[in-house]
Amino acid sequence: MLGKTANGLFWLFRYLERAENTARLIETGQRIALTRLGDSAAEWRSVLQSAGVWPAFEAARGEVTKEAAINWLLRDRGNSSSVYSCICAARQNARLVRTALTGDMWEAINSAYMNAQENLSRQVAERDLPGCLRTLRQNTSLVRGMTHGTMLRGERYDFARLGTFLERADNTARILDVKYYVLLPTARAVGSALDNVQWETILRSVAARGGFRMEYGADSGPREITHFLILDQRLPRSLAFCAAQLQENLRSLNAGNAHPSEPMRKLDYLNRKYLAHEVEAIFDYGLHEYITEIIGLLAEIANEIEREYRFYE
Amino acid sequence: MSSDSFFDEMWGTSQTLRDPYATFHQWFDAEDPARLRAKQREAEDLFRLTGITFNVYGRAEAEERLIPFDIIPRILSGNEWYKLSRGIEQRVRAINAFLHDIYHKQEIVKAGRLPAEMIARNEAFLPHMIGVEPPGGVYTHIVGIDVVRTGPGEFFVLEDNARTPSGVSYMLENRETMLQMFPELFSRNRVQPVQNYPTNLRRSLAACAPSGTKDAPVVAVLTPGIYNSAYFEHAFLADQMGVELVEGGDLRVVDGRVAMRTTRGYTPIDVLYRRVDDDFLDPLNFNPDSQLGVAGIMDVYRAGGITIANAPGTGIADDKAIYSYMPDIVEFYTGEQPLLPNVPTWRCSDADDLAYVREHLAELVVKEVHGSGGYGMLVGPAASKREIADFAKKLDAKPSNYIAQPTLSLSTVPTFTAKGLSPRHVDLRPFVLVNPDGIQITPGGLTRVALKKGSLVVNSSQGGGTKDTWVLED
Numbered sequence: 071m072l073g074k075t076a077n078g079l080f081w082l083f084r085y086l087e088r089a090e091n092t093a094r095l096i097e098t099g100q101r102i103a104l105t106r107l108g109d110s111a112a113e114w115r116s117v118l119q120s121a122g123v124w125p126a127f128e129a130a131r132g133e134v135t136k137e138a139a140i141n142w143l144l145r146d147r148g149n150s151s152s153v154y155s156c157i158c159a160a161r162q163n164a165r166l167v168r169t170a171l172t173g174d175m176w177e178a179i180n181s182a183y184m185n186a187q188e189n190l191s192r193q194v195a196e197r198d199l200p201g202c203l204r205t206l207r208q209n210t211s212l213v214r215g216m217t218h219g220t221m222l223r224g225e226r227y228d229f230a231r232l233g234t235f236l237e238r239a240d241n242t243a244r245i246l247d248v249k250y251y252v253l254l255p256t257a258r259a260v261g262s263a264l265d266n267v268q269w270e271t272i273l274r275s276v277a278a279r280g281g282f283r284m285e286y287g288a289d290s291g292p293r294e295i296t297h298f299l300i301l302d303q304r305l306p307r308s309l310a311f312c313a314a315q316l317q318e319n320l321r322s323l324n325a326g327n328a329h330p331s332e333p334m335r336k337l338d339y340l341n342r343k344y345l346a347h348e349v350e351a352i353f354d355y356g357l358h359e360y361i362t363e364i365i366g367l368l369a370e371i372a373n374e375i376e377r378e379y380r381f382y383e
Numbered sequence: 384m385s386s387d388s389f390f391d392e393m394w395g396t397s398q399t400l401r402d403p404y405a406t407f408h409q410w411f412d413a414e415d416p417a418r419l420r421a422k423q424r425e426a427e428d429l430f431r432l433t434g435i436t437f438n439v440y441g442r443a444e445a446e447e448r449l450i451p452f453d454i455i456p457r458i459l460s461g462n463e464w465y466k467l468s469r470g471i472e473q474r475v476r477a478i479n480a481f482l483h484d485i486y487h488k489q490e491i492v493k494a495g496r497l498p499a500e501m502i503a504r505n506e507a508f509l510p511h512m513i514g515v516e517p518p519g520g521v522y523t524h525i526v527g528i529d530v531v532r533t534g535p536g537e538f539f540v541l542e543d544n545a546r547t548p549s550g551v552s553y554m555l556e557n558r559e560t561m562l563q564m565f566p567e568l569f570s571r572n573r574v575q576p577v578q579n580y581p582t583n584l585r586r587s588l589a590a591c592a593p594s595g596t597k598d599a600p601v602v603a604v605l606t607p608g609i610y611n612s613a614y615f616e617h618a619f620l621a622d623q624m625g626v627e628l629v630e631g632g633d634l635r636v637v638d639g640r641v642a643m644r645t646t647r648g649y650t651p652i653d654v655l656y657r658r659v660d661d662d663f664l665d666p667l668n669f670n671p672d673s674q675l676g677v678a679g680i681m682d683v684y685r686a687g688g689i690t691i692a693n694a695p696g697t698g699i700a701d702d703k704a705i706y707s708y709m710p711d712i713v714e715f716y717t718g719e720q721p722l723l724p725n726v727p728t729w730r731c732s733d734a735d736d737l738a739y740v741r742e743h744l745a746e747l748v749v750k751e752v753h754g755s756g757g758y759g760m761l762v763g764p765a766a767s768k769r770e771i772a773d774f775a776k777k778l779d780a781k782p783s784n785y786i787a788q789p790t791l792s793l794s795t796v797p798t799f800t801a802k803g804l805s806p807r808h809v810d811l812r813p814f815v816l817v818n819p820d821g822i823q824i825t826p827g828g829l830t831r832v833a834l835k836k837g838s839l840v841v842n843s844s845q846g847g848g849t850k851d852t853w854v855l856e857d
Binding site for chain 2: 071072074075076162164165168177180181184323383
């Protein structure tokens with residue numbers, strides 16, 4: 071397959087994943103704002119940071135209000151990571167790699183784009199926000215479902231998955247990066263109401279609230295949340311889960327070669343150094359440093375993939 | 384002119400239902416107009432979802448338009464098609480023989496059947512092709528012949544498209560849409576299939592691979608990119624054929640072959656179906672600023688290392704000034720009388736012809752020799768005095784740039800409008816594949832329809848739409 075096609079598939083799925091993650095961050099932010107437990111401006115600021123768009127927002131909009139934050143995250147074309155920008159970019163990449171997609175996948179992407187055009191071309195009223203975000207989630211899920219159900223398992227599929235899981239790992243890591251201080255063991259074992267809201271926010275941001283309650287029980291705190299989001303192989307948004315998926319797809323791309331590829335080496339390093347220990351070791355290492363280093367490594371892995379598979383000339 | 388004086392393909396000239404439409408008419412009469420209106424909207428939704436759009440030049444990226452689709456099919460009998468397709472086949476054979484001659488011995492010039500300056504001074508003549516033997520001897524692998532009709536048996540060739548004819552994706556998607564929306568119509572009528580086109584195209588291209596090709600030839604489609612107006616079609620054809628869609632940036636010359644950058648290194652291409660114009664094909668040999676082509680591809684081509692489809696330099700055969708010589712060209716190379724006539728054409732390069740055209744601008748259609756897409760033409764009967772006067776100035780400035788034709792009484796086909804069925808003018812572009820083993824014509828083609836009442840301009844850029852075209856099994 072063409073290097074350009076691999077590149078297009080990789081980014082198509084990165085953008086889709088980013089659109090969905092940002093939509094979830096907005097939902098979580100809105101929920102916090104409605105509970106009125108925290109400082110609203112500070113919460114929206116941390117949402118913008120988690121989405122990785124804080125510096126651009128600050129430069130373009132300045133003051134943080136709920137409306138401004140939602141608009142920036144959801145539909146501002148000046149923000150290349152807004153949900154709308156991501157859907158447009160995903161569709162543009164889909165057009166570019168149209169021959170590598172099944173008809174079902176293309177139609178799902180195209181209808182996600184048409185719905186986004188219809189729903190996001192104007193400011194979204196607060197009462198329409200939940201429905202709007204639900205539609206977005208369903209639309210991106212349909213693309214994922216069509217991909218799962220109709221795409222040949224081969225190189226193309228591997229690049230689609232690499233894009234998905236690199237973006238997802240990055241997203242989970244960013245959420246931890248922004249909120250790490252509420253997870254530090256110095257916080258009281260039984261959290262205050264505010265702590266509880268913060269912990270819930272983190273879990274909601276990765277769609278893991280229900281699973282966590284079920285598996286870890288009602289009295290769990292920051293230690294368990296940290297373990298869940300980083301090391302628990304069962305959670306589809308944990309770093310360990312994403313790393314395992316990346317490994318599978320990188321291996322499949324490297325089939326037939328005697329030696330591991332450069333991205334595989336990098337990923338091995340990430341696995342050995344950061345994901346092979348108990349959660350205590352993470353706190354001993356320093357949660358913040360730990361997460362910062364993982365984010366850096368994920369970017370390096372993406373660069374290695376780009377080089378190894380000739381995305382560009 | 385009232386529309387009564389036109390030949391209608393369903394009702395003839397005397398309101399008598401013509402045979403090919405008998406079964407369709409029976410069905411239509413029993414249909415609820417409200418259901419059909421809903422179906423018309425459903426068709427548009429299907430096209431939008433499938434993404435069958437074209438980009439409008441000079442507009443923002445988001446500007447993707449649908450070519451309007453009309454749900455009423457245009458129906459030809461098997462016999463009508465048989466006669467038409469024989470004429471097309473003959474013409475395409477002649478075009479290929481002509482191209483070979485023009486780039487080799489130029490016998491037709493020596494025989495005095497074509498003035499030497501028609502070649503020598505023609506911008507579409509490509510000196511790089513002199514003496515080049517294209518693989519399999521094929522110049523025009525894919526041809527679209529534009530045909531118009533004025534009566535039951537009167538078909539004329541309006542234009543030959545021998546460079547990179549477009550529109551075949553619409554032929555295929557129109558049929559796909561009709562099959563989804565009106566399956567019952569296809570149960571009642573025996574319509575000859577068009578769906579084999581992509582498979583035939585791939586086989587036909589593969590059959591034209593360079594002579595040394597081992598194994599299955601590697602075929603690829605070359606597109607100018609995502610912003611090209613026909614990008615959808617390029618992606619569609621590559622997808623349907625199951626081959627790579629490449630851009631100039633994916634290609635380079637490696638070890639004397641044109642190769643594409645894959646995730647595992649560079650892979651040589653045997654046959655390149657290019658949808659990039661000659662001028663942009665090779666920055667080393669043609670336009671040095673081109674980002675769309677491959678540096679050095681012409682050298683590889685001349686050394687026999689790749690098949691380019693269509694061959695560079697085929698534009699000389701569909702040039703509108705050459706068009707007027709087509710009857711002679713057909714006769715010269717086939718030794719037969721042309722089965723399909725030309726539309727009578729005045730060459731404005733000729734002083735007598737120019738004088739006549741100047742006198743009769745209000746009745747004629749005047750076209751640029753190298754124009755396409757309905758741009759830069761004058762439709763005399765539809766133009767204002769001012770428009771005619773302005774056009775006369777352009778004509779006087781460079782007469783050799785123009786040809787003129789009578790305003791033809793193009794046939795009409797019933798079209799679905801707010802007032803029910805209304806006659807609208809149509810043309811037809813059948814698609815022809817050429818390889819060393821022969822010539823294949825897909826039954827039917829792309830029918831373009833001028834949706835505006837009374838309009839004779841069918842180009843999509845000028846408000847034209849399309850219809851599914853049926854050829855019945857007799």
